[in-house]
Amino acid sequence: MSSAKPTLGYPSRTAAVAAFRAQGMEINAIAERIGISPSTVSALECSVRRYPPKSQRGDSTCRTVHLPVGLLQRLAPHARRRGLTRETLAWMIVDAVAESDLVDAVLDDAEELAS
Structure with missing residues (x-):
């Protein structure tokens, strides 16, 4: 694993991504500001969820x-x-469908499940 890269006053790129997302910045804007690709921003955002600070x-x-x-x-x-x-976006869609308990409505397969 590589060492943290201080970024824009934050201790790491991951910390910068987390802070900017908390401020409501879009992924593309964060990528441009930090100078990385949007997919790298998404990966760093996922690592925040995977390895959050111990308090969270x-x-x-x-x-x-x-x-x-x-x-x-x-x-x-x-x-x-x-x-x-x-x-x-795919992650957000799946999360929204699962969170709102809309799987059955989205798939519309009730008749198939009943047989």
Whole structure:
């Protein structure tokens, strides 16, 4: 693992990303400000969730999920409008569906499940 890289007055790029996201900055704006790619911002943001400060540790962890390239391409315009990476948008969609208990409504497969 590489050592922390002080960034814009923060002790690391991860700390900078966390602070900027807490201020409501979009991923693309953070990437431009720090001088890294939006996908690196997303990865650093995930590492904050995976390895939060001890005072904030809960049960949140990240797992890798592979999505088909075609799916990511269909999400691209929606992600661009929001200043997000395609992967972050996909994560947000899945999180919103699960959090709102909308899986059955989104899949609309009640008849198949009943048989």
